[in-house]
Amino acid sequence: MNVQTTTPPRPAGTRTDAGLRLQGVTLDLGDGDRTVHALDHVDLTVDAGELVAVVGPSGAGKSSLLAVAGALTGVTSGTVRVHGTDLATLGPRRRARFRLTEIGFVFQSGNLVPALTVADQLRLARRLAVRGAYDPMPLLDAVGMAHKADRRPAELSGGERQRVGIARALVNDPSVLLVDEPTSALDRRRSQDVVRLLAERTHAFGVATVMVTHDHDVLGHADRVVEMTDGRLQAL
Numbered sequence: 141m142n143v144q145t146t147t148p149p150r151p152a153g154t155r156t157d158a159g160l161r162l163q164g165v166t167l168d169l170g171d172g173d174r175t176v177h178a179l180d181h182v183d184l185t186v187d188a189g190e191l192v193a194v195v196g197p198s199g200a201g202k203s204s205l206l207a208v209a210g211a212l213t214g215v216t217s218g219t220v221r222v223h224g225t226d227l228a229t230l231g232p233r234r235r236a237r238f239r240l241t242e243i244g245f246v247f248q249s250g251n252l253v254p255a256l257t258v259a260d261q262l263r264l265a266r267r268l269a270v271r272g273a274y275d276p277m278p279l280l281d282a283v284g285m286a287h288k289a290d291r292r293p294a295e296l297s298g299g300e301r302q303r304v305g306i307a308r309a310l311v312n313d314p315s316v317l318l319v320d321e322p323t324s325a326l327d328r329r330r331s332q333d334v335v336r337l338l339a340e341r342t343h344a345f346g347v348a349t350v351m352v353t354h355d356h357d358v359l360g361h362a363d364r365v366v367e368m369t370d371g372r373l374q375a376l
């Protein structure tokens with residue numbers, strides 16, 4: 141008999157160490173002879189169940205912020221904590237495992253695997269982290285995509301692909317969701333729908349979400365907006 145494992149929603153704000161905490165984070169990157177301060181003493185706390193939008197001009201450091209929050213890049217100084225764990229304490233193997241289970245990534249245009257059905261996109265992401273059968277339907281239902289579970293990415297609209305990307309990022313019940321320009325390939329109405337969905341799922345699943353965007357029309361769905369300029373963060 142297969143044991144179906146589903147992920148129960150986690151109520152927001154139930155863990156004091158939940159979410160994302162950046163304290164005094166600096167990231168220096170080499171650029172030829174000179175050093176670029178991609179992040180300059182950044183402090184940012186995103187609580188479980190909170191959606192924080194990050195805006196700012198090109199080159200301001202927004203991608204760098206996602207890279208350090210997602211354990212893709214180590215910091216030059218300062219600390220990054222995800223669900224209470226200081227990322228600097230993790231070796232390469234534990235860091236990779238941690239990224240798989242604690243962090244969800246949503247990319248610009250879904251980044252789905254072309255050959256897989258919608259349901260299998262979720263099954264694969266789950267399988268990489270947890271053994272055992274998994275029923276993707278409740279989560280697909282939660283993003284309004286259960287009726288297209290058997291379709292492949294080429295048969296979906298841009299907005300639908302993003303919905304599947306959001307579901308896939310939530311499959312392992314991560315503490316942190318990192319979202320990079322989710323509406324860059326979408327028209328205005330679909331952009332609103334996708335970011336509204338992100339906000340709803342953030343609140344319902346109690347995940348700490350950071351969304352980088354150039355799209356000022358969607359900022360109303362964020363709980364908070366911060367602006368990055370020259371590697372520094374300030375509240376808007």
Ligand SMILES: Nc1ncnc2c1ncn2[C@@H]1O[C@H](COP(=O)(O)OP(=O)(O)OP(=O)(O)O)[C@@H](O)[C@H]1O
Nearest residue numbers: 169170171176178197198199200201202203204205
């Ligand atoms: N690998 C690298 N080596 C050297 N400098 C880098 C590297 N990656 C980024 N930078 C520099 O770090 C700074 C921040 O870049 P980052 O990509 O984080 O900005 P961004 O706000 O995401 O920009 P955009 O909105 O254009 O994506 C920029 O000055 C950039 O040129």
